[in-house]
Amino acid sequence: MPIDLTAASVTEAVQKAFEGTADERVKELFSRLVQHLHDFTREVRLTGDEWFTAMDFLERVGKTCTPTRQEFVLLSDILGLSVLLDLIHHPGSGSATDSTLLGPFYVEDRPTAENGSDISGEVTGTPMFFNGRVLDSDGAPVAGARVDTWHSDGQGSYDVQMQDTLHGRLAMRALLTTDDEGRFWYRSVAPRSYPVPDDGPCGEILRAAHRSPMRPEHLHFRLHAEGFEPLITMLVRSDDPYVERDAVFGVRRSLVVDFVQRDAGESAPDGTRMDKPFQTVERTFVLARKEQ
Amino acid sequence: MPIDLTAASVTEAVQKAFEGTADERVKELFSRLVQHLHDFTREVRLTGDEWFTAMDFLERVGKTCTPTRQEFVLLSDILGLSVLLDLIHHPGSGSATDSTLLGPFYVEDRPTAENGSDISGEVTGTPMFFNGRVLDSDGAPVAGARVDTWHSDGQGSYDVQMQDTLHGRLAMRALLTTDDEGRFWYRSVAPRSYPVPDDGPCGEILRAAHRSPMRPEHLHFRLHAEGFEPLITMLVRSDDPYVERDAVFGVRRSLVVDFVQRDAGESAPDGTRMDKPFQTVERTFVLARKEQ
Numbered sequence: 001m002p003i004d005l006t007a008a009s010v011t012e013a014v015q016k017a018f019e020g021t022a023d024e025r026v027k028e029l030f031s032r033l034v035q036h037l038h039d040f041t042r043e044v045r046l047t048g049d050e051w052f053t054a055m056d057f058l059e060r061v062g063k064t065c066t067p068t069r070q071e072f073v074l075l076s077d078i079l080g081l082s083v084l085l086d087l088i089h090h091p092g093s094g095s096a097t098d099s100t101l102l103g104p105f106y107v108e109d110r111p112t113a114e115n116g117s118d119i120s121g122e123v124t125g126t127p128m129f130f131n132g133r134v135l136d137s138d139g140a141p142v143a144g145a146r147v148d149t150w151h152s153d154g155q156g157s158y159d160v161q162m163q164d165t166l167h168g169r170l171a172m173r174a175l176l177t178t179d180d181e182g183r184f185w186y187r188s189v190a191p192r193s194y195p196v197p198d199d200g201p202c203g204e205i206l207r208a209a210h211r212s213p214m215r216p217e218h219l220h221f222r223l224h225a226e227g228f229e230p231l232i233t234m235l236v237r238s239d240d241p242y243v244e245r246d247a248v249f250g251v252r253r254s255l256v257v258d259f260v261q262r263d264a265g266e267s268a269p270d271g272t273r274m275d276k277p278f279q280t281v282e283r284t285f286v287l288a289r290k291e292q
Numbered sequence: 293m294p295i296d297l298t299a300a301s302v303t304e305a306v307q308k309a310f311e312g313t314a315d316e317r318v319k320e321l322f323s324r325l326v327q328h329l330h331d332f333t334r335e336v337r338l339t340g341d342e343w344f345t346a347m348d349f350l351e352r353v354g355k356t357c358t359p360t361r362q363e364f365v366l367l368s369d370i371l372g373l374s375v376l377l378d379l380i381h382h383p384g385s386g387s388a389t390d391s392t393l394l395g396p397f398y399v400e401d402r403p404t405a406e407n408g409s410d411i412s413g414e415v416t417g418t419p420m421f422f423n424g425r426v427l428d429s430d431g432a433p434v435a436g437a438r439v440d441t442w443h444s445d446g447q448g449s450y451d452v453q454m455q456d457t458l459h460g461r462l463a464m465r466a467l468l469t470t471d472d473e474g475r476f477w478y479r480s481v482a483p484r485s486y487p488v489p490d491d492g493p494c495g496e497i498l499r500a501a502h503r504s505p506m507r508p509e510h511l512h513f514r515l516h517a518e519g520f521e522p523l524i525t526m527l528v529r530s531d532d533p534y535v536e537r538d539a540v541f542g543v544r545r546s547l548v549v550d551f552v553q554r555d556a557g558e559s560a561p562d563g564t565r566m567d568k569p570f571q572t573v574e575r576t577f578v579l580a581r582k583e584q
Contacts, residue, residue: 003536004545007379013541014372020502030501032336034371036328041376044324051377055364062354072347079326080306084333085343087299209322210312244295249305253296 011038057201064200068160070104074202077101077248078211092254095137096288100234101250103220105150105158113174116270118187121171123162125154125189127278128259129269134182134223134285141182142287145225148175149186151218156194178225185269190259190279193217193240196247206247213247216240217259219281228287235283257283303330349493356492360452362396366494369393369540370503384546387429388580392526393542395512397442397450405466408562410479413463415454417446417481419570420551421561426474426515426577433474434579437517440467441478443510448486470517477561482551482571485509485532488539498539505539508532509551511573520579527575549575 005013014034021027040046064071076082082101090099113119130149134142150173152158159171172191176184195213198206206213217237224230236243236251237259243251260280268274297305306326313319332338338346356363368374374393382391405411422441426434442465444450451463464483468476487505490498498505509529516522528535528543529551535543552572560566 003538003543003548005375005379005541007376007383010372010376010379010541017372017503017537017541018501021500022502023500026500029336029338029342030497032332036332037371037373038376040324040328041373042380044321045380046321046377048377048381050321051368051373055362055368058350058364059354059357059362062351062357065351065354070347070351072350076343076347079329080302080309081329081333081343083297084299084302084330085338085340087297087302088334088337089340091299205322208313208315208318209310210314211309245309246295249297249302249309251295256295 007042011035014038057204060201069197069200071197071200071202073104074196074200075205077196077250078202078205080249083249092252093288095286096229097231097233097285098252098254099232100252100255101248102222102232103234103250105160106148106220106222107150107160107170107173110148110150110170110173110175113176113186115176115179115183115185116187117174119149119172119174120188121159121166121169123153123159123166123171123189127268127274127276128188128190129185129278129280130188130219131185131269131280131282132183132221132285133283134178134184134225134287136228137286137288141178141180142225142228143178143180143182145178145182145184145223145228145287146175147178147184148220148222149173150220151188151191152194154190154192156192187268187270191217191219193237193242211247212242212245214242215246215248216242216251221285223285223287225287227290229290231285231287233285235281257281299334303327306330349496352493361489361492363489363492363494365396366488366492367497369488369542370494370497372541375541384544385580387578388521389523389525389577390544390546391524392544392547393540394514394524395526395542397452398440398512398514399442399452399462399465402440402442402462402465402467405468405478407468407471407475407477408479409466411441411464411466412480413451413458413461415445415451415458415463415481419560419566419568420480420482421477421570421572422480422511423477423561423572423574424475424513424577425575426470426476426517426579428520429578429580433470433472434517434520435470435472435474437470437474437476437515437520437579438467439470439476440512440514441465442512443480443483444486446482446484448484479560479562483509483511485529485534503539504534504537506534507538507540508534508543513577515577515579517579519582521582523577523579525577527573549573 015031018030061071092098134145198213217240219235307323310322353363384390426437470476490505509532
């Protein structure tokens with residue numbers, strides 16, 4: 001019976017109140033959640049004022065959320081919870097390419113594109129040529145793999161953040177398909193490092209901790225192929241100043257690659273003689289076969 | 293450096309990101325919060341779908357909050373966190389009256405009232421007579437103590453929930469002052485057990501766990517007197533069916549009292565011959581002296 005409780009015994013009483021939960025998994029989740037919430041509160045001897053501040057903070061996080069702004073996901077990101085989930089479920093096999101966070105900018109309704117096409121839309125910037133290859137863990141090409149890619153422009157903005165000028169169009173994103181040699185390639189504009197949104201409640205945490213809101217320059221990829229595990233990953237620019245202090249802890253060393261600067265006058269990978277500086281990025285992705 | 297992280301090492305990396313926090317207490321709170329959030333996530337191997345459900349739930353909790361509806365406070369209440377805070381900071385001395393939750397219905401701008409007056413406002417119900425006494429831990433009366441009381445009506449509704457009929461007036465609440473013998477007394481209407489608001493996100497948890505949303509019938513009190521620790525407490529009706537399963541774990545055995553039913557024709561404590569059934573409640577409160 002939940003009376004005559006002490007700061008020690010109240011935890012078990014609350015857990016008992018969840019014993020009638022029909023779903024065993026839900027019961028387990030609440031039992032462990034209550035344990036950790038209470039242990040935290042006891043360990044730090046949380047004060048009433050701190051609790052009130054936390055309740056107010058969480059309310060403001062909820063009120064900041066919109067269909068295009070997920071402040072709770074961002075809170076999960078900056079507390080390392082999102083990447084922890086990824087690491088738990090995709091610890092990395094060594095033989096397949098490591099996964100990392102999907103991030104908030106993936107869009108279901110992205111356009112499809114032919115290999116070699118320019119996917120920059122009407123966004124201007126330093127030309128970037130990406131050449132990718134998709135292999136299985138034996139080194140054999142995976143033909144017909146569907147590869148999503150999306151990235152920011154040279155100011156660090158995604159198309160969905162630039163709708164004042166794009167008026168409903170998407171840009172710097174496409175769904176490509178690998179050829180018989182497992183290759184896919186496209187032209188776009190070079191991305192840039194950018195801050196996570198820090199004008200809301202999560203920004204208060206970053207500032208209190210003197211943490212940078214920046215994510216290093218990167219390209220997103222999502223790969224699907226029949227018979228293989230799907231892969232959500234990201235390539236990060238090796239010489240970016242934020243590569244070792246990503247605000248959301250999403251960088252894995254295995255995903256750091258050179259974004260190579262080329263001079264005006266050099267030839268692009270597609271043979272075009274370029275009249276201004278450009279950038280090339282190459283990468284092979286290895287997919288893990290689905291277990292039978 | 294926060295790359296090459298594993299599900300085990302990511303926690304320390306996130307805690308290190310908080311090392312630049314200027315305020316030592318804030319640093320401690322985030323370090324321990326990250327530890328428990330991550331430990332919980334690892335222990336239960338939280339899935340992506342469960343995480344998404346949790347983010348969506350928290351967003352809806354935030355959006356449910358209004359100036360008169362604190363859904364995050366309710367979430368804290370039904371997870372036993374609110375009462376844990378009270379038990380940590382007011383474990384109960386044995387010599388003074390135990391404290392418990394303030395609850396969401398305390399109002400700063402309550403009216404003052406003379407002892408003996410009817411504080412029911414224009415709310416109808418079974419008459420209730422309350423007689424209280426305030427003593428120090430040596431048994432000496434505390435004169436001039438300021439005593440707030442507030443309670444529901446016979447349908448379990450507080451005045452702030454009945455504004456359709458009360459039109460801005462407050463009722464069933466008052467600030468009284470003890471006389472030279474430490475006594476205070478008033479007339480009102482009898483309260484009733486009532487459910488916490490279960491039409492929002494927190495109701496989903498209560499239903500999933502087959503938990504009752506009910507709080508047993510009770511009267512709230514808040515006592516202030518110069519030289520004494522303030523006391524926030526509540527008296528709970530001993531024969532209420534929910535006395536041992538309060539939805540928010542706020543009942544302490546020491547605060548359970550008899551709400552005595554009296555018949556028509558009997559005399560009220562103030563000598564009035566009552567022509568209908570009524571109720572009487574009595575209680576002595578003991579205040580702890582402030583430490584020098």
